[in-house]
Amino acid sequence: MISQQEFIARQQRLLAQCAPGSVCIIPAARLVTRSRDTEYTFRQDSDFWYLTGFDEPDTWLLLSNHERHQHSFSAMICQPKDKSQEIWQGRRLGAEAAIARFDLDEAYDLSELPEVLMEWLYGHDHVYFALGQHGHADTLFLEAMAALRDAPKESCAPPSIQDIRPLLHEMRLFKSACEVAVMKAAGKISAAAHTRAMKAARPGMYEYQLEAELHHEFAMAGARTPAYSTIVGSGENACVLHYTQNNKALEDGDLVLIDAGAEYMGYAADITRTFPVSGQFSEPQKAIYALVLKAQQKALDFIAPGVTLKEATLLVVEIITEGLIELGLLRGTLSENLENESWRAFFMHGLGHFIGLDVHDVGNYRIDGEDRPLQPGMVITVEPGIYIAPDADVDDAYRGIGVRIEDDVAITATGIDVLTADVPKSIEEIEALKR
Amino acid sequence: MISQQEFIARQQRLLAQCAPGSVCIIPAARLVTRSRDTEYTFRQDSDFWYLTGFDEPDTWLLLSNHERHQHSFSAMICQPKDKSQEIWQGRRLGAEAAIARFDLDEAYDLSELPEVLMEWLYGHDHVYFALGQHGHADTLFLEAMAALRDAPKESCAPPSIQDIRPLLHEMRLFKSACEVAVMKAAGKISAAAHTRAMKAARPGMYEYQLEAELHHEFAMAGARTPAYSTIVGSGENACVLHYTQNNKALEDGDLVLIDAGAEYMGYAADITRTFPVSGQFSEPQKAIYALVLKAQQKALDFIAPGVTLKEATLLVVEIITEGLIELGLLRGTLSENLENESWRAFFMHGLGHFIGLDVHDVGNYRIDGEDRPLQPGMVITVEPGIYIAPDADVDDAYRGIGVRIEDDVAITATGIDVLTADVPKSIEEIEALKR
Amino acid sequence: MISQQEFIARQQRLLAQCAPGSVCIIPAARLVTRSRDTEYTFRQDSDFWYLTGFDEPDTWLLLSNHERHQHSFSAMICQPKDKSQEIWQGRRLGAEAAIARFDLDEAYDLSELPEVLMEWLYGHDHVYFALGQHGHADTLFLEAMAALRDAPKESCAPPSIQDIRPLLHEMRLFKSACEVAVMKAAGKISAAAHTRAMKAARPGMYEYQLEAELHHEFAMAGARTPAYSTIVGSGENACVLHYTQNNKALEDGDLVLIDAGAEYMGYAADITRTFPVSGQFSEPQKAIYALVLKAQQKALDFIAPGVTLKEATLLVVEIITEGLIELGLLRGTLSENLENESWRAFFMHGLGHFIGLDVHDVGNYRIDGEDRPLQPGMVITVEPGIYIAPDADVDDAYRGIGVRIEDDVAITATGIDVLTADVPKSIEEIEALKR
Amino acid sequence: MISQQEFIARQQRLLAQCAPGSVCIIPAARLVTRSRDTEYTFRQDSDFWYLTGFDEPDTWLLLSNHERHQHSFSAMICQPKDKSQEIWQGRRLGAEAAIARFDLDEAYDLSELPEVLMEWLYGHDHVYFALGQHGHADTLFLEAMAALRDAPKESCAPPSIQDIRPLLHEMRLFKSACEVAVMKAAGKISAAAHTRAMKAARPGMYEYQLEAELHHEFAMAGARTPAYSTIVGSGENACVLHYTQNNKALEDGDLVLIDAGAEYMGYAADITRTFPVSGQFSEPQKAIYALVLKAQQKALDFIAPGVTLKEATLLVVEIITEGLIELGLLRGTLSENLENESWRAFFMHGLGHFIGLDVHDVGNYRIDGEDRPLQPGMVITVEPGIYIAPDADVDDAYRGIGVRIEDDVAITATGIDVLTADVPKSIEEIEALKR
Numbered sequence A, B, C, D: 001m002i003s004q005q006e007f008i009a010r011q012q013r014l015l016a017q018c019a020p021g022s023v024c025i026i027p028a029a030r031l032v033t034r035s036r037d038t039e040y041t042f043r044q045d046s047d048f049w050y051l052t053g054f055d056e057p058d059t060w061l062l063l064s065n066h067e068r069h070q071h072s073f074s075a076m077i078c079q080p081k082d083k084s085q086e087i088w089q090g091r092r093l094g095a096e097a098a099i100a101r102f103d104l105d106e107a108y109d110l111s112e113l114p115e116v117l118m119e120w121l122y123g124h125d126h127v128y129f130a131l132g133q134h135g136h137a138d139t140l141f142l143e144a145m146a147a148l149r150d151a152p153k154e155s156c157a158p159p160s161i162q163d164i165r166p167l168l169h170e171m172r173l174f175k176s177a178c179e180v181a182v183m184k185a186a187g188k189i190s191a192a193a194h195t196r197a198m199k200a201a202r203p204g205m206y207e208y209q210l211e212a213e214l215h216h217e218f219a220m221a222g223a224r225t226p227a228y229s230t231i232v233g234s235g236e237n238a239c240v241l242h243y244t245q246n247n248k249a250l251e252d253g254d255l256v257l258i259d260a261g262a263e264y265m266g267y268a269a270d271i272t273r274t275f276p277v278s279g280q281f282s283e284p285q286k287a288i289y290a291l292v293l294k295a296q297q298k299a300l301d302f303i304a305p306g307v308t309l310k311e312a313t314l315l316v317v318e319i320i321t322e323g324l325i326e327l328g329l330l331r332g333t334l335s336e337n338l339e340n341e342s343w344r345a346f347f348m349h350g351l352g353h354f355i356g357l358d359v360h361d362v363g364n365y366r367i368d369g370e371d372r373p374l375q376p377g378m379v380i381t382v383e384p385g386i387y388i389a390p391d392a393d394v395d396d397a398y399r400g401i402g403v404r405i406e407d408d409v410a411i412t413a414t415g416i417d418v419l420t421a422d423v424p425k426s427i428e429e430i431e432a433l434k435r
Ligand SMILES: [Mn+2]
Pocket: A270, A353, A381, A383, A406
């Protein structure tokens, strides 16, 4: 678990990167209506969570390094403490307790927001804010700016609006030891869930029932929601990349591709495994699976600090292309196929992505147009795949096969740490598990 | 399951209630961002679902009874069929297949929406629409109206915008036999889940783990999402009506209150049970529980066609007040307490609500200010409760006890049909189950 | 001047046309920023003015025929009386005085608008409102509707939003005797201004100086603003239909086309005259002018109750086409040219339009797709024109000539009443005036 | 007239003040609806006009100092050239001609705006823009920013939005010699108009007719619109500061206060004179007038580079207070009255304001909270006044008198240059003029 000290240290690190005379305004997320008077389960804004670890909606964090605040000031707007409201809508921390918990200089009730926002902005040279992130926050922010700008005699609005995201997202890109530990926990929970689903699968069961097994395993471990919509694609459904209907019955002979990860203490895991419903790969399935596994293994061997995701992708593409030629799924020489990118018909997505508080996490993949070398603290997925469309112009035996193998790896000083290793991956392990 | 014929019959029933020369415009819901590029699990708009049973976002249904359409016309705007988009985002029905499936006169691609909307509205006398329901749909609708109004020579916009909700919601209030059957299925799934959670509970377990047991039971039965945020409140948490944090460990001696229901084929169940973690009610717990149970039982005995919810509430209030006086939690005579409504400190919510596609379902409780008698086809919850605040001015032994017992009942021609009967409710049954 | 009785009678006539249980909501216009803290001269919303004759912004009129109001109720929201505000921003009528002046049942301060709007809407069956007319009013109106709709137990929002414009605009289409009298006054003022400009024009003078003469004449007579942007097009500028730059020096030999009308007591005049700067038409100018004048005269002779604008247009088109053939500007037979609409290159706008509180006034030109016969009380413009582009493929002598002659006529029981007759139109009169 | 070179020099001066890697986006104003299909006379955005002198709506200026543009780049989005549209709506410059006229690197049609805006913003470190100035421009700007931010792999949106106003408005505060010359021309036109109105005034004439005289004089000189709403307040109306109804008949014995100024080539004049309708001041009128005149004269003598407006105000307040005490309108000693600010009941507005493209022109009056000394190039108004409310607790003879005397002065290297001197101000001159 992330300590309150770490959250405060993040705030200070952020503030230290801002120009002098700056104020940062970071609004929390809000509840979203699902239907009529019900709401979706609240999900905190990742940036707000990263800085506070606070899980209430309708809250705002402020940081200032203005000299009038002795260069270091933090405050919060909180949902009001209100006994009768809290009987109905659940308990809230409240402004007073927030000061203690978050070591704030000040805290206010939500009803004071418009005035407080003006006070916070007043006289700063820069405001760091994420315009375009939350519509309601934009409106309030821009109204406060306009009011200050129109002050008589002398505008009091910060003349400069800095996008807070580049700073925050570069920070989020590099995970602390604590963060990696939490992500490893998320990985473990998710791995256990995949293992359970793998064991449970049998013909006649529905895809959504495998989803249920995974989600139950997540939730029992304290991960009450998945990090993203769970994909359970059996048979040809494995070839639809974001298949989330999960309403088909598993059939004997089918492969089933499961892409699912827990959200644990805010952090995502992202695992994909593909396995035979009946417990035995057919020959064509085995051939494709082995090829994807080889590609992933080579990529994992290759990835290390200093390497770029693009270089790893080139390696994987070469292995997959070579394999597809050998299996007769591509014709021509390796170099011909690499040149005309024929492999894109079978491997149409990227090799991996940053992962953290978001499953497709923040952080620039390029800097000034150049691919960026991986560095310690980054966490990425490695997820090669081969998808053979049901109407692909290939040997009938391969049609409709879809395989992806995905693990999450933290880049360390010396190499990588696979966070999701606890789930079977080799053909032998999988077949053994299902026996 | 609701047949396609029933959906079409609903459309026709709706259209038959519209004035001549009317067009109905019913937009589907849209996907909602959860964080960054992930979205909440899609939930269809209840009205759209009621009329179509179609579970895709970004879809619009049109119905017209204009004579130029031979008084009966239906059409749809659909997400486009697009092979490469569907590999990435999942399969879609598409306009062509929609015509067959929904027996439409016409169907179009989403890209044609602005033009089609103008054509649909053109020259009608009335348009039935739910202004204020979906922001994006309002914008598109009002833009089309403005464009038609500004036509040269003669305005072609319908001069009358009728709120479609009163018609649709009165229809939705009366459930068909098929709907009651689906709701009974939802009730059965939810009852099994409650029974499982009741059995599973033991000291040291976390509230969210009971939630996990319930949700797994739901999902295995095909109810992939709960109808509303599950409440698992142990000890004093039972007194927070919408407690959804569910992060406390169950303690020996605590009661735990679970309010949870599956959403099955779009329909909600809504069950509450309260039981002792350890399997045995203490004397004060038993006293309160017995009183709530008696109140619920009397209400169930009383409720029948022709009765109003208000009358049932008066009955329950009298029983609860009498009981609280007997237990020494209220002082004074029954009539004094009824008059000053002292019972509101312990029973602060309503006795029940309509339930259907929404857990707090649509439908007017009053007509022209008069309480409305229950009628066959209505489905309601019956959920008395007693909540004794931890700081209540009562005998210490009762403080922090919260009990609610809730069942869903369909009003029939002759009485009621309890849809959620399959979960223990009497003290004996509960204690037996936990032995 | 329109009497207060007439305004109240209009309100009653409007209300009588509404369905029982209706409320009408009519917002005034608002001040519009011109630059920084200056505003454009306030122009009242025409519909609001039509019903009240009240020239303050931020005001709302309400009419109700609900039985709870004894079927006849009027109220207003007014700008607040506030001594210090009025020193700064000008005097206001205020709620109290409004009751007397407009014979209201009730009046309120603007600050009470949101609550009053909800009270006004509450429990009505229909609300007549002009959605899309004023953005700020739409927002307030829709918020009040939403709040009423979400009332617990039973929606209190009117289920039907009727467009108030068709009713109001049909009323506005038929001018009362008083309105015709005011429009005649507007016509007289405008005619005097045209005569003055005609006299004043001389080579070297700027187009905007003719505009200045016109506007001064308007303003001295109490018409402080023109009804629309004044067009003073000399030479080729006459061929740009909405030429409003007016920044060229008049040249000897040029025609100058002036299209200008006063706004007097809210009502527009709309006169166009074309005349030679130097006082003498050249031969080609004379030929074109005579043709347009003949067309206008024939149209004026033809127009009468029962005739349609379309029929008048056909007559004018025939005359103009015939003339253009005679002058060699069109080739081929009359019927050929009518068929291929070659005349559209020279006469590209309509023959006339309704005029009243707006220069292009409200009212449908067609009913159910059929051209509508003119009827007593309608007021229209009659404005044929011929415009020969500077690069037209015709005899050089005609290039760059633009002529329009426009008068405003009220349809009477027996024929027409030309409201703008007091300005020279024949070649002889014009040349005489300039001598 | 401002030369095209000066406009371009301004653009370069602006760009030179921006951080390296900056792009400036300056949208023009848009046409604003007056009623139905008529629009208010177009007024260009002052900032856009300051940089271009271009009077078309729906136009955008871009400046970039990015190295990819060799540190100096200008471009424009223009209304499209379109022959048939221009026949109807007036001539436009078009992209091609704009390049030549404004010495641009590139120009585009309005239809390309969304794409061009993205290209313009792409890869810059800073964007200078006036958020909150024009709603439609904000929307387009923020959409383009969001699209760039969401680019895959690496955000391409400028991370910093700088308010362009502080830079531009500090530039606008210091008028060039050309600007002062244009403002002097505006002052001359306005002075002539005041003189004419002074002469014309006689009992029975309406206030709006004096307005008409002023506006005609403005317009004949090429100033087609006043810089702000003209105030003609006779009698007690002079005490309503922003009295613009101007609908009262002048009465013998009344003073009339006229506050009016031409807008000439975009620049405002702002003159107030107060004079007796009949040509002779009464004794009380003379006393008040003389006092205001003395205060203004002393202020004009005092104002010079290095002086602050606040210091001039203190001087004027002292003179006025002393005079009011002498006249018996204030009681007590001078220092008592200064301390309790009793004079505010009679002189409730500021002594002056910056003037330029806007009548209340841009520019900060304070810097870091300190009053700012006047400097050469600034242009200000000097406008003391005394207003005695009709119900003031003073000698009846003074009630209802309102006097203001206002001139525009440019601060020069050595003192001031009064731009509006050509209109009588002394009692003798005024009485002589009216004889
Ligand atoms: Mn992934």
